[in-house]
Amino acid sequence: MSTPAMSDPFDVLAIAADIRQGRRSAVSVMTETIAAMQVRDTSINSVTRIFGPRAVGEAERIDRRLAAGDDPGPLAGVPFGVKDLFDVAGEVTTAGSVVLRESPPAAHDATVVARLRAAGAIPVASLNMDEFAYGFATDNAHYGITRNPHDTARLAGGSSGGSAAAVAAGLLPLTLGSDTNGSIRVPASLCGVWGLKPTLGSVPREGAYPFSASLDVVGPFAGTLDGLRVAYEVMAGGPMPELPAASDLRVAKLGGWFGTNLSDALAGAIDAVAAHLGGLETVELPEVARARAASFLITAAEGGTLHLPRLRRHALRYDPATRDRLIAGALLPSATLVQAHRFRGWFREQVHALFRSADVLIAPATVGEAPSVDQPTIVVDGQVVSARANLGLYTQPLSLAGVPILSAPLLGTGGLPLGMQLIAAPGREAALFALAGALARAGLVGRVPLPAVKGR
Numbered sequence: 001m002s003t004p005a006m007s008d009p010f011d012v013l014a015i016a017a018d019i020r021q022g023r024r025s026a027v028s029v030m031t032e033t034i035a036a037m038q039v040r041d042t043s044i045n046s047v048t049r050i051f052g053p054r055a056v057g058e059a060e061r062i063d064r065r066l067a068a069g070d071d072p073g074p075l076a077g078v079p080f081g082v083k084d085l086f087d088v089a090g091e092v093t094t095a096g097s098v099v100l101r102e103s104p105p106a107a108h109d110a111t112v113v114a115r116l117r118a119a120g121a122i123p124v125a126s127l128n129m130d131e132f133a134y135g136f137a138t139d140n141a142h143y144g145i146t147r148n149p150h151d152t153a154r155l156a157g158g159s160s161g162g163s164a165a166a167v168a169a170g171l172l173p174l175t176l177g178s179d180t181n182g183s184i185r186v187p188a189s190l191c192g193v194w195g196l197k198p199t200l201g202s203v204p205r206e207g208a209y210p211f212s213a214s215l216d217v218v219g220p221f222a223g224t225l226d227g228l229r230v231a232y233e234v235m236a237g238g239p240m241p242e243l244p245a246a247s248d249l250r251v252a253k254l255g256g257w258f259g260t261n262l263s264d265a266l267a268g269a270i271d272a273v274a275a276h277l278g279g280l281e282t283v284e285l286p287e288v289a290r291a292r293a294a295s296f297l298i299t300a301a302e303g304g305t306l307h308l309p310r311l312r313r314h315a316l317r318y319d320p321a322t323r324d325r326l327i328a329g330a331l332l333p334s335a336t337l338v339q340a341h342r343f344r345g346w347f348r349e350q351v352h353a354l355f356r357s358a359d360v361l362i363a364p365a366t367v368g369e370a371p372s373v374d375q376p377t378i379v380v381d382g383q384v385v386s387a388r389a390n391l392g393l394y395t396q397p398l399s400l401a402g403v404p405i406l407s408a409p410l411l412g413t414g415g416l417p418l419g420m421q422l423i424a425a426p427g428r429e430a431a432l433f434a435l436a437g438a439l440a441r442a443g444l445v446g447r448v449p450l451p452a453v454k455g456r
Contacts, residue, residue: 009036009170010223010447012078012230016120019077020066026059026077026122033079033124037171043152045144046165047125048084051091055079055124062120073120074230080174083163084126085133085209086110086218095209096129096159098142099310099317110207112176112218112235119234121174127162131319133178133211134303134326135159136186136391141319145373148191149450150416154370157187157391160221164191167221168417168450174231175221180212181295182365182395184219188407189365189419190391192448194228194436195221199426200402203235212302214341215295215399223447225440228406229433240430244359246438249431251277252358254423256284258394261380263368266418269410270364273420273444283354283361291347291397294340298400301337304329344400351401355425360435364394365407365419398423406432408445417448 007015007024018024034052041047062077082088085095087106094100108114113123128146130138138146138161146161148154149169156165160177164187167175177184179197188195196219208218220235222228233239253259253274259282262270274280285291308330315323354361371378371387378387398405398421406422406429424431439445 010167010173012075012173012222012224012227015173016074016076016078019062022066026062027056029077030056030059030079030122030124033172037125040169041171043147044149044165044169045146046128046156046162046169046171047081048128048143048162049091049126051088051124054090055122058122062122073118075116075234076120078121078174079124079172080116080121080176081125081127081163081166081172082113082123082176083129083160083178085129085178086113086176087207088113088123088126091126093209095133096131096140096143097318099314106207108207111204113207115234115237116231125166125172127166127175129162130159131322132209132303132307133159133180133183134322135388136182137388138162138187139388141321147373148370150192150448151370154372154416155190155388157190157366157370159183161187163221164188164193164195167191167193167223170223170450173223174227177219177221178208178211179217179219179399180215180299181399182392184221185365185395185405185407185419185421186391188221189409190370190417192409192417192419193221193223194225194409194447195219195407196228196232196429197405198232198236198429199404202404202427210306212299214302215299225433225436232429240433243430243434243437246434249359249435250357251280251360251362251435252283252354253280254285254361254363255282257288257397258363261367261393262364263418265413265415266364266368266410269413269418270362270420272412273362273439276439276442276444280362283358285350285354285397287347288397290343291400292393294343294347295396295399297332297336297340298344300325300329301332302329304332348401351398351403352425359424359428359431361423363421363423365421366391367393369416369418394421402426404429404432406436408436408439409448411444411446411448420445
């Protein structure tokens with residue numbers, strides 16, 4: 001008897017449907033997923049640990065439940081990976097470090113991991129990240145660089161680079177990441193996959209190793225928009241409201257800061273989206289440079305304060321670049337942090353004010369395509385600056401507002417992946433999915449296929 005063809009490795013819902021309807025077994029999906037990671041991840045380095053026996057055991061339980069007529073949930077047998085800052089019961093959470101390697105295994109799943117498992121999904125791997133989520137490159141001194149599946153000479157972005165690269169490579173259809181200053185949006189953009197930073201506080205963070213308590217958000221990456229939506233609804237604990245008609249949405253384009261320094265290909269792709277939507281009003285936010293600075297300061301101060309006790313004992317076990325930034329953050333004067341938070345409140349009001357006349361804002365996610373691994377600088381506003389530190393040029397300021405942002409991969413750019421941010425008011429994720437769906441049906445956005453670019 002011939003073996004059924006493997007489901008589309010990018011499609012969460014197709015995999016679940018095949019398993020639920022008996023076309024595939026959960027065990028066969030899981031064993032093929034593990035085999036693919038073991039062979040194909042060697043050139044990408046997105047995976048830090050595979051939970052092999054336990055994942056196969058969970059798949060066996062899914063198959064037994066289906067055979068008994070039970071319903072394992074809407075994500076029955078779907079393998080997923082977690083950025084290595086999410087607790088998986090029985091596994092050590094290292095958050096991309098070696099200083100936590102000797103920690104006891106997690107006693108419980110992170111809340112979002114538990115919710116996905118309750119829906120039938122199976123955690124199969126931990127994924128590479130910048131140490132303690134402090135970076136935009138996923139260049140980890142302990143676990144190595146995660147490379148972009150579209151061109152392995154280039155960065156995948158960070159700090160959730162392993163999560164984005166694993167989806168882009170077709171190793172996993174669904175992964176989890178975190179976003180403080182852009183750590184979902186940047187790698188989703190550079191790797192050409194879907195990613196969502198939900199509304200601040202709408203998805204529980206319990207069991208996810210923190211970085212910046214007032215900015216951290218957890219969210220999913222997926223190979224399809226429908227898969228992203230279902231994963232988000234499971235993680236959030238319930239379905240979104242009914243999606244509005246995309247034609248009823250008022251859409252505007254962010255200009256000013258968000259309209260400068262773009263590559264020609266990115267600017268052209270966003271212009272194509274605007275033209276498809278009938279020509280959009282361009283709106284601007286004030287003091288965006290200060291917003292980015294405030295985000296830098298809040299992140300550094302909160303991260304430094306969190307790590308200071310361990311730094312005093314184990315400083316030499318940290319990645320030197322991470323250690324130095326955390327120490328600098330811990331030394332910031334308290335008055336500086338107070339001022340940054342005061343400005344944050346003002347800037348949040350400016351962002352929210354734009355939603356009085358628009359339902360969704362569009363903006364670039366990065367300045368252009370992924371920089372090469374050995375590319376130290378880019379040009380911003382005519383100045384030569386660090387390529388890695390400035391990957392968050394368009395994501396960091398918006399983090400202050402706590403709004404939901406969907407990273408949509410742009411199609412038809414003729415080269416490496418480029419991404420666009422879709423931004424809505426708090427709690428309006430449904431508007432983001434409605435607009436993204438309409439743009440996907442028009443062929444303007446969607447996962448960027450690997451054969452379309454060099455470096456495969």
